[in-house]
Amino acid sequence: MQTTPDFPQMLRGAGLRVTRPRLAVLGAVHAHAHADTDTVIGVVRQGLPDVSHQAVYDVLRALTATGLIRRIQPSGSVARYESRVGDNHHHVVCRGCGAIGDVDCAVGHAPCLLASDDNGFAIDEAEVIYWGTCPDCAAEAADAAPSVDAAT
């Protein structure tokens, strides 16, 4: 675990100018996995109170385009960002609260890249989303309905 990623170096390496908003956004995404845009704006403004939301949108797009961060967006959710890139991992999403967790690729390396019939598409990535219920929501549901009977 790198305790202090060299953000300026990362930006330069991606061909991007090093600016304070960009450092702040990059830092925010590294510190808060799966944060949505609003959360990123909030975190960024803790250090740079006057950053415009537009700047954050621009930066997030630039970072995503250069591969420094990854954008994920499960159905029914707003855009979220994470700093784990290049390792082809996937996500579990809770149907109840929308919580997201990381999941390493299940079947070895790049299993799903082999579709049974690719319709002539040139496939370059397989994105997997596991839908389910997180422990918290499961406990809540069990609490509300402990079992089939036992209700007044």
Next chain:
Amino acid sequence: MQTTPDFPQMLRGAGLRVTRPRLAVLGAVHAHAHADTDTVIGVVRQGLPDVSHQAVYDVLRALTATGLIRRIQPSGSVARYESRVGDNHHHVVCRGCGAIGDVDCAVGHAPCLLASDDNGFAIDEAEVIYWGTCPDCAAEAADAAPSVDAAT
């Protein structure tokens, strides 16, 4: 291939009232796979010109909730609907034009349901989206840049 699915029967079976907007929406989704809401509205209005967009939204939600149709929404796309349900198939999405194709589950039956580490989530579905380039967009790209050189 069923040429004439019994839509009224399907609605009743799902515990829904049989109304003209619902029959029209169900028919539209069956006739146009992966259509977005706007397309569905357009198709529905060919037969029922005065249906409100709100009714279509309501019906699509009701049909999705009862499992008669499925809603898919790749990142950066609006909501789309399809009538293939219950067979756990997946999708290829073109990065260029957003075209969607169906893909049968690659590794047997329910492969991806086994995540390497489920974070304590109770997983009930694995959704796979293959990202790539459709034949049309590939041809267009090849046309614009036939090879590395050969440009003036």
Next chain:
DNA sequence: TAGTTTTCTTGACTCGTTCAAGAATTGGTG
């Protein structure tokens, strides 16, 4: 340090979708 280009600020705006209240329709019952 000056110049050029990229990036950020400000403010308005779009689009898909949802909310709310009342009118119309459906399916069941006498």
Next chain:
DNA sequence: CACCAATTCTTGAACGAGTCAAGAAAACTA
């Protein structure tokens, strides 16, 4: 066949994430 209650549809407004556009500010280059 007529009536009733519940559901569904119409109308019209509203919301929120994200985008567009123009000018000011900052970052790299020489």
